[in-house]
Amino acid sequence: MSALFRTASWLALAALLVASPALAASGPPPGFVLTDDADLAFTSPDGATRLEQYMKDSGDFDVKWQVWARRGDQMTELKPEQGYGAGFRFTGDSQWLVRMQKTGSGEQDLFLYHVENGAFVNATKTSLSDLAWDYFHSRPDTKRMKLDYHISANLMKGTEDAYRWLGVDWPNNRYLLISLSGEMDKHPKNVAVKGLADWKCRYDLKTGKFDVPAMFAKGNAKALNWEIRR
Incomplete structure (x- = not known):
């Protein structure tokens, strides 16, 4: 195999990983535990996507939450990482997802995601x-x-x-x-x-x-x- 062919193959693989976030993600890092709170579990209307919320408590009020979308055997993180669990709503076609994210006492942000290349990604900058x-x-x-x-x-x-x-x-x-x-x-x-x-x-x-x-x-x-x- 020529050096040129090997280089082209690696570039193609890198492009595939960038374009397909679900393929690049494998799940939450060590220390994050899946919550058993049923109110924090969500499934898309078509049943293809299940949202899983993981928490890491490092003590001294240092709590972090990650949300991962599971589609089959693939998992993609729904960024950003936050300090609280979140609520979610899908559109009827399961292509759009809104995260209702508590950020403090009486305060909340919204994040929008859209399905691209088979995985949910941030829809807005x-x-x-x-x-x-x-x-x-x-x-x-x-x-x-x-x-x-x-x-x-x-x-x-x-x-x-x-x-x-x-x-x-x-x-x-x-x-x-x-x-x-x-x-x-x-x-x-x-x-x-x-x-x-x-x-x-x-x-x-x-x-x-x-x-x-x-x-x-x-x-x-x-x-x-x-x-x-x-």
Whole structure:
């Protein structure tokens, strides 16, 4: 076998491993233990993918969680590694997956994954929640609102059946509904809590763009003025 042929073969193998993350991944590293919490186990609607969550407790509050997607005998890590277990929702065609990730007390991020080459991979360069907040702060009616804590992005239920429970007739596997919430440090003395409560927007999986359906306009106006008086 010529040196040129051997080099070409190695390059082809390297390209295959890069293009197929499921082939390159073998499972969680030593020290990570599969949780037996049934609430943290998820299976795709088509039954092909099972999500397994593994925890490593190194003591001194150093806890790490990894999520692995098992498809047959292949496993792929759903990054990033986090400090808490997570919830998940699939679209009805099992091609899209959203991770609802607790990041602290009353705070949550969202991460979006898509099936490519037979494995789930990150679908966006930054988190889905960051994209949603960027959209929120880009709008004339919301861009000046500053939130300080309990900042949370939530995925509304209904991804598997295109939110039929809302009475809409949207295409299947096309949209994600996200609600945003958070609280402010500064508010009047007669107000105990003030901030944003359940402001809704829609993410288009086909175009990668956000919008606010007219059906949410009234509720969003109230969400911007949410407060609890003393």
